[in-house]
Amino acid sequence: MSFLDYAPAPESTSILNLRSEYGLFIDGDFVDGHGTPFDTISPATEKTIARIATADAHDVDLAVAAARRAYDRTWSRLSGADRGKYLFRIARLVQERSRELAVAESLDNGKPIKETRDVDVPLVAAWFFYYAGWADKLDHAGLGANPRSLGVAAQVIPWNFPLLMLAWKIAPALAAGNTVVLKSAESTPLTALLFAEILQQAELPDGVVNILSGAGDTGATLVNHADVDKVAFTGSTSVGRAIARSVAGTQKKLTLELGGKGANIVFDDAPIDQAIEGIISGIYFNQGQVCCAGSRLLVQENVHDEVVDRLKARLSTLRVGDPLDKNTDVGAINSAAQLKRITELSDIGEQEGAERWSPECNLPEKGFWFAPTIFTNVSTSHRIARDEIFGPVLSVLTFRTPAEAITKANNTPYGLSAGIWSDKGSRVLAVADRLRAGVIWANTFNRFDPSSPFGGYKESGFGREGGRHGLAAYLAPAARQAPGAVPVYESVIDAPAAPAGPEPLPPAEPAIPSLAEAPAIDATATSSSASATDATTAAEGNVR
Amino acid sequence: MSRLAIPKTYKLYIGGKFPRSESGRVYEVTTKEGAFVANAAKASRKDARDAVVAARAALSGWSGATGYNRGQVLYRIAELLEGRRAQFIDEIATTEGVTRTAAEAQVDEAIDRWVWYAGWADKYAQVAGSGNPVAGPYFNISVPEPTGVVAVVAPQAEGSLLGFVSAVAPALVAGNTVVVIASERYPLSAVSLSEVLATSDVPGGVINILTGSPAEIAPWLASHADVNALDLLGAGELDWVDLQIAAAETLKRVSPPENGPDAGAPRLERITAFTETKTVWHTKGLL
Numbered sequence: 001m002s003f004l005d006y007a008p009a010p011e012s013t014s015i016l017n018l019r020s021e022y023g024l025f026i027d028g029d030f031v032d033g034h035g036t037p038f039d040t041i042s043p044a045t046e047k048t049i050a051r052i053a054t055a056d057a058h059d060v061d062l063a064v065a066a067a068r069r070a071y072d073r074t075w076s077r078l079s080g081a082d083r084g085k086y087l088f089r090i091a092r093l094v095q096e097r098s099r100e101l102a103v104a105e106s107l108d109n110g111k112p113i114k115e116t117r118d119v120d121v122p123l124v125a126a127w128f129f130y131y132a133g134w135a136d137k138l139d140h141a142g143l144g145a146n147p148r149s150l151g152v153a154a155q156v157i158p159w160n161f162p163l164l165m166l167a168w169k170i171a172p173a174l175a176a177g178n179t180v181v182l183k184s185a186e187s188t189p190l191t192a193l194l195f196a197e198i199l200q201q202a203e204l205p206d207g208v209v210n211i212l213s214g215a216g217d218t219g220a221t222l223v224n225h226a227d228v229d230k231v232a233f234t235g236s237t238s239v240g241r242a243i244a245r246s247v248a249g250t251q252k253k254l255t256l257e258l259g260g261k262g263a264n265i266v267f268d269d270a271p272i273d274q275a276i277e278g279i280i281s282g283i284y285f286n287q288g289q290v291c292c293a294g295s296r297l298l299v300q301e302n303v304h305d306e307v308v309d310r311l312k313a314r315l316s317t318l319r320v321g322d323p324l325d326k327n328t329d330v331g332a333i334n335s336a337a338q339l340k341r342i343t344e345l346s347d348i349g350e351q352e353g354a355e356r357w358s359p360e361c362n363l364p365e366k367g368f369w370f371a372p373t374i375f376t377n378v379s380t381s382h383r384i385a386r387d388e389i390f391g392p393v394l395s396v397l398t399f400r401t402p403a404e405a406i407t408k409a410n411n412t413p414y415g416l417s418a419g420i421w422s423d424k425g426s427r428v429l430a431v432a433d434r435l436r437a438g439v440i441w442a443n444t445f446n447r448f449d450p451s452s453p454f455g456g457y458k459e460s461g462f463g464r465e466g467g468r469h470g471l472a473a474y475l476a477p478a479a480r481q482a483p484g485a486v487p488v489y490e491s492v493i494d495a496p497a498a499p500a501g502p503e504p505l506p507p508a509e510p511a512i513p514s515l516a517e518a519p520a521i522d523a524t525a526t527s528s529s530a531s532a533t534d535a536t537t538a539a540e541g542n543v544r
Numbered sequence: 545m546s547r548l549a550i551p552k553t554y555k556l557y558i559g560g561k562f563p564r565s566e567s568g569r570v571y572e573v574t575t576k577e578g579a580f581v582a583n584a585a586k587a588s589r590k591d592a593r594d595a596v597v598a599a600r601a602a603l604s605g606w607s608g609a610t611g612y613n614r615g616q617v618l619y620r621i622a623e624l625l626e627g628r629r630a631q632f633i634d635e636i637a638t639t640e641g642v643t644r645t646a647a648e649a650q651v652d653e654a655i656d657r658w659v660w661y662a663g664w665a666d667k668y669a670q671v672a673g674s675g676n677p678v679a680g681p682y683f684n685i686s687v688p689e690p691t692g693v694v695a696v697v698a699p700q701a702e703g704s705l706l707g708f709v710s711a712v713a714p715a716l717v718a719g720n721t722v723v724v725i726a727s728e729r730y731p732l733s734a735v736s737l738s739e740v741l742a743t744s745d746v747p748g749g750v751i752n753i754l755t756g757s758p759a760e761i762a763p764w765l766a767s768h769a770d771v772n773a774l775d776l777l778g779a780g781e782l783d784w785v786d787l788q789i790a791a792a793e794t795l796k797r798v799s800p801p802e803n804g805p806d807a808g809a810p811r812l813e814r815i816t817a818f819t820e821t822k823t824v825w826h827t828k829g830l831l
Contacts, residue, residue, distance in 0.1 A: 126679065142672070237795070244792035249785030256795065274827075413794070415820075432824050442826040449678035453686045457820045458772070459795045464821050467676055467686065477813065 006319075009326045011113045015100045021051045022189070024059055024213060025196035027066035028206030034058050035214060040189055043110035044323050044332040044367040052189045055212035060181070060221045063210040067152045067179040068227055070207030075179050076149060078205075080136030087132030087174060089202040094125040097198065101191055105163055106323040108190040110332030110368070111286050113324050123448055124167040130450035131171035134471055138176065142468055147475040149177030150253055151229030156219040157192075158235045159185035159334050160289040160390075166192050168465045169232050170209060171450075176474035178230060181210045183222050187335045189213040220246075228252060230474060234291070237388075237414075237459050255463030255473045257291065257455055259388040260416030263409035264294030264445065265431065267402070268303045270421035274443060276310050279394070282419060282445040284318065284330055284372050288392040289338070291460075292417035294445055296385055298405050301398045308376055308396060315372050316359040330392060333368040342370050342391030349375050349384035354395070380411060388414070402427065406434045415457030419445045438464070554584045554731065556591060556755065557738030559598030560748015566590045571756070573732060576641030584731045587756035589764045592723065595752035596770050599693045599721040602749030607690045607719035611666030617745045618662035618716060624740045625655045632705055635732040640702045654706040657810050661713035668718060668815050681828040688819035690719035691797055692772030695765035697725050697758050699778035699808060704730035708737065710808030711777045712751060714815045723752045723771070725762060727778070731755040758782055766790040773797040773818050777808055 021037070023030040035054030042049055055063070075083070094101065101124070102116035111120075139145050153173045157165035166182060173180050184192040196211050212218060216239070223231045224246055233243050234257040247254050264282050266275050282294030299307050323331035333339040350356050354375040363369035370391055378385050378395040385395050399405040409418055418437040420428050428442045438456045441447060448454065453469040455461060463473045554573070555562040564570075567588035573581045585591075606614070625632070629651055636647040669687050676684040694715045699707025704727040715722050726734030738753045754761055759782055766774055766787040774791045776784050780801035791798050799817050802808055 241792050241795060244795060245789045248788035248792060248798075258795070428826065432822075438820060438822060440822065440824045442824065443829075444682065444825055444827045447678070447680070447682060447825055449676070449680070449684070451676045452678050452684050452825070453674075453676070453821050453823050455821065457691075457822075461795065462797055462820075467823075468674055469686065469821050 006327055008322070010322060011103055011106070011117075011324045011326060013103055013107065013324065015103055016107075017100075018050055018104070018190075021053075022193045022213070023053045024055050024063070025193065025199075025209075025211040026059070026063045026207075027070075027210065028200070030196070033213070035218070038186070040108060040187065042107050042367070043187075043334050044364070046366050049108060049190060052193075052213045054214045055183070055218045056214075057221045059212060060218065060225060063181045063212055064152060064154075064222075064225050064227050066207035066210055067181050070205060071151055071179040074205040075174075075208050076177055080138060080177075083174060083177065084132045084135035086202060086204050087128050087135060087171060090198060090204070091125045091128035091132060093198045093201055094121065094128060097194075098122070098125065101163060101194060103324065104194055105191050106331070109159065109162055109188050110323050110334050112328040112331040113326055114328065115286060120161060120164045123450070124163050127164075127167040127171045127450045131175040131471070134172075135175040135177075138471070138475065140468075141471045141475055143472060143475050143477045146478040147176075148478060150474060150476060151178060152227060153178045153180050153230040153232060153474065154222045154225065154228040155180060155182040155232045156223060156235065157182065157184060159188040160286060160291070162188035163191040163195065165234050166195060168234075168470075172465070172470045173230070173232075173474045174208065176471055178474050179208050181212065181222060181228070183212045183214060183219045186213070186215040223247070231255070232463075232473070233257070237461075240461055253473070253476070255455075255465070256461035257463070257465060258416075258459065258461040260291045260293070260414045260456065260460050261296060261386065261388050261412045262292055262294045262417035262419065262437070263296045263298050263412075263435075264419035265298045265399075265405050265409060265421065266300060266303065266307060267405075267420075267422035267424070267427065268300040269423045270303075271423055271443065272303075272306070272310070275421040276307070276314050278419065278421065278441075278443070278445040279307075279311060280314055280318070283394045284315075284392050285446050287330055287333055287370070289334060289390050290446065291388075292439060292446065292454075293390075294417070294419050295389060295393070295395060296409075297394055297396045298399050298408055299396060300405070301400050304396075304398050308374070311374060311394075312357060312359070315374065318359070318372055320361045320369070320371065321364060330372055333370050333391065336368055338390065339368040339370060342389055342393060345384060345387060345389045346373060346391075346393055349378070349382060349393075349395070352382045352384070354378045354382055354384060380408060386412065402431060406431060410434075410436045413459040416455075416460035417441070551582065554582050554735040554755070556585045556587055557735070557741065557751070557753040558591065558595045559601070559752065560742060562738070562742070563591075565756070566594075569756075573639060573729075575638055581639060582732065584735070584755045587725075587754035587761055589761070591754060592761050592764045593768070595723040595754060596693060596695075596765070596768055598749035598752050599723050600770055602721045602747055603690075603692060605747055606721055606750045609719070611669065614717065614719060615662050615665035618665060618713070619659060621740060621744045621746065622655050622658045622662060624744055625651075625658065625737075628736070628740060629655075631736060632733055635736060636705060636730075639730050639732055640704065642702065650703055650706050654709040657706065657709050658713055660810050661717050661815070664812070664815055665717045668812065668819075671812065672816050672819065673821075676823070678825075683826040683828055684823065686821050686823045688718065688816060689822050691818045691820055692720060693770060694720045694722045694773040694775055694818050695725075695762075695768070695771045696722050696775040697762055697777065697779040697782070698727055698734065700727045700729065700758065700781060702730065705733035705737070707778060707808060708734050710810065710814075711775060714810075715775065715818050716751065717815050718819050720773070720818050721750045721752075723754065723765060725758045725765075726753055726755050728756065728758055762787055763790060766796070767793060769794050771796060773799075775799045775818070776801045
């Protein structure tokens with residue numbers, strides 16, 4: 001009997017008080033959707049958790065109208081201090097119900113309870129607490145005095161961190177004075193609906209936050225809605241591209257947080273024990289279904305064998321299995337479609353000549369599972385070194401000089417994250433300077449904090465979430481006065497409902513595709529480098 | 545007997561050199577009344593692509609220079625502009641058909657605006673960056689960095705020098721390199737500015753200037769995969785929504801057209817529009 005054999009220690013689901021059916025959350029109430037409802041399942045067991053309403057175009061209209069009303073009549077007239085108080089309430093309610101939220105998230109998403117309990121849900125509370133304090137301090141957000149909110153924000157989030165991505169989107173939007181229509185991911189709608197209950201407990205004014213469930217077409221309808229002022233999307237680069245096209249020519253302000261192929265660079269003077277742990281958490285955290293995952297390991301050639309051997313040894317001690325078990329390190333893959341993608345890309349890795357290795361592990365029969373995998377002998381031209389796999393698959397490449405490491409790290413259209421492992425401070429800083437990525441972790445990996453801006457370079461998207469920068473994504477500078485003119489806006493409260501941009505654009509020929517042609521938008525965070533897939537996904541109405 | 549003047553050949557400015565358009569094409573620049581002033585090079589798709597190559601090649605040097613250094617190099621341009629003031633005033637008065645006083649005012653404002661931007665080079669990162677108080681033992685800092693190669697459609701109307709400066713200076717301050725499509729109708733001050741640049745300390749390729757038809761060239765730049773951002777400041781008369789759609793293919797950062805007297809007004813946001821925020825975490829461990 002090895003030390004890996006242990007008695008199961010599952011977290012009880014008795015803390016949950018789930019309903020068998022959930023509606024849409026519009027204007028403060030749960031209402032029936034007009035689309036065809038769907039079942040949300042546990043990816044670990046494939047058992048149905050609840051039946052979820054689907055929002056169609058009519059429901060999107062209702063939600064946007066509710067958000068607009070709430071913006072005009074309530075939220076934009078509230079003082080920053082009062083907006084902040086609501087956000088503080090939400091933060092506290094999340095903390096109070098944290099165990100319940102963690103269990104629900106692990107159930108619906110498949111990620112280990114260890115992560116939802118210790119990372120996802122605590123960060124959700126932290127995010128609301130952080131932005132709560134900003135609500136009455138917007139003059140210091142970096143846009144000058146009296147910055148304006150934008151209006152109604154359309155937000156579409158992915159399935160990999162369902163509740164955390166909701167918090168990243170809603171907290172800064174509300175602090176800045178916007179109202180929200182958020183669409184959760186099709187495979188993980190549950191915690192957003194529990195969050196809606198929290199909003200009711202917080203007595204947030206009706207319509208300030210509206211939560212819709214549905215697939216990619218619901219998301220497309222939402223971001224293309226004419227009465228939306230801000231679009232924030234986290235998901236795949238191909239869908240991000242489609243959104244960037246569809247908002248072209250409109251005045252919608254856009255934030256995109258898209259795919260990545262993060263390089264984790266290990267120099268020969270790295271603190272090796274910490275580096276091994278960092279590499280593991282960099283790619284196996286959340287089953288590797290993380291846009292900023294360190295999916296390309298770049299190891300200095302002279303320590304390659306040592307690092308790979310130790311990685312394999314460490315990987316053999318990871319416990320794969322029941323997400324609700326407190327001992328589990330690696331949980332279930334979120335969906336059958338995602339499992340298929342991971343499987344396909346891994347097979348291609350083998351076909352292209354890379355060496356595949358996984359520890360022996362007994363995967364459950366039901367559910368979606370993939371053993372943690374390492375590929376060695378990977379070259380930069382391999383698909384597994386270029387495409388975002390979005391699974392527990394690490395590609396190991398080597399380098400000899402820092403310059404080569406930097407070149408290889410930057411050799412990708414993505415630019416979201418990177419890691420550097422070295423005990424030499426001057427080298428860490430020099431390399432960090434030259435990496436084209438929005439978040440760089442030196443001698444650590446996959447750290448998140450509400451005060452720390454997060455977001456990509458290049459095709460990993462634009463705009464930042466977190467920190468002062470994340471707040472600015474939901475604000476515009478005060479309207480500039482024409483010389484000698486009376487100020488147009490005395491205060492935010494008097495501003496017209498549909499705020500004019502600081503620079504009125506010429507009447508554009510809006511190139512908004514009709515709904516039928518609109519790209520399917522679902523916040524799957526997987527991505528394909530082939531933009532040709534856009535057409536197919538649009539036709540299928542779902543990007544998965 | 546008056547001396548016979550020597551007219552200037554107006555050419556493109558790519559990679560620090562003055563080529564004619566590879567297409568061999570030119571077009572007439574005229575006074576308001578339609579009298580011939582000069583032939584300007586009519587840049588082609590190939591010229592635009594050459595300019596992107598030059599801009600990419602110049603990027604690491606320019607973006608890697610210290611802010612203090614970039615600030616001095618940019619300030620030096622203002623010094624040289626001041627020395628050539630009369631030439632710019634003549635060209636503007638001739639082609640834009642404005643009074644000398646108006647031309648003088650435009651040139652002065654352009655030079656002053658250039659100086660205003662030059663002063664930001666070693667400051668914008670301090671104002672736009674932040675030290676982040678994360679809840680853990682980590683050093684955490686966010687700094688803005690240049691986006692990369694920026695394609696710019698300069699303002700097309702009268703006020704050609706001021707418009708050009710308003711479009712180009714903020715992108716350069718942050719350390720971007722640029723490919724600029726000058727005003728089609730009033731290209732002379734842009735070309736003369738390129739002669740200033742060539743004798744300044746700006747490395748070749750940092751600023752590349754194309755004259756010709758924005759409607760023809762801009763689509764190639766908007767869809768070019770090695771261009772990181774698109775400034776449509778002067779593209780109001782073009783089919784700029786199509787340009788923005790083309791730019792979405794590689795998720796370029798796009799700044800929309802501006803119109804009216806305030807178009808391109810100097811402000812920090814024009815600098816930060818073409819920057820990327822990089823956040824660096826480092827573990828704080830015990831010694």
